[in-house]
Amino acid sequence: MSDLGVLDLHSNKLSGPIDVVFQIESRFPEGTLSFVDLSDNHFSGEIEQIGTGPHNMIGFLNLSNNYLTGRLVGSIGKLISMWSLDLSYNSLGFELLESLVNVSSLVKLKLQRNRFTGEIPNGFLKLKALLREQDLSDNLLVGRIPQGSPLSDFPTSSFSRNRGL
Numbered sequence: 767m768s769d770l771g772v773l774d775l776h777s778n779k780l781s782g783p784i785d786v787v788f789q790i791e792s793r794f795p796e797g798t799l800s801f802v803d804l805s806d807n808h809f810s811g812e813i814e815q816i817g818t819g820p821h822n823m824i825g826f827l828n829l830s831n832n833y834l835t836g837r838l839v840g841s842i843g844k845l846i847s848m849w850s851l852d853l854s855y856n857s858l859g860f861e862l863l864e865s866l867v868n869v870s871s872l873v874k875l876k877l878q879r880n881r882f883t884g885e886i887p888n889g890f891l892k893l894k895a896l897l898r899e900q901d902l903s904d905n906l907l908v909g910r911i912p913q914g915s916p917l918s919d920f921p922t923s924s925f926s927r928n929r930g931l
């Protein structure tokens with residue numbers, strides 16, 4: 767199992783704290799694990815350890831449709847090879863982080879149906895034009911969509927049902 771590159775356990779009704787998964791992940795050699803799909807399970811808790819281990823080469827991370835809570839930690843910005851991030855349909859909250867803009871290879875960003883609050887950070891202007899799919903709908907976001915950012919090119923439906931966006 768030392769060369770595991772893909773961890774796909776979606777739709778298995780797995781349960782327990784999500785941090786256990788990232789503790790297991792830290793046992794693989796650095797740079798081997800690039801695809802993680804744990805969506806449609808019953809994982810719970812906070813994702814504090816994401817991006818803190820030796821694995822900043824994860825390109826695909828899908829933790830959607832679980833029972834995740836808490837804030838999106840700043841260390842997520844260390845996942846510099848990430849091209850797809852899906853944390854939708856959880857109960858993640860607090861403000862969106864500027865550290866997300868450090869993930870400059872991001873093509874897909876799905877954060878809908880959470881409890882993110884505050885304004886979309888101006889740092890999102892730094893996201894390269896690679897971003898092709900995003901959904902921030904059904905959160906508690908306020909303010910304006912940063913003009914000139916890749917986000918301003920997306921349809922209004924991808925921002926709908928926010929408190930004051």
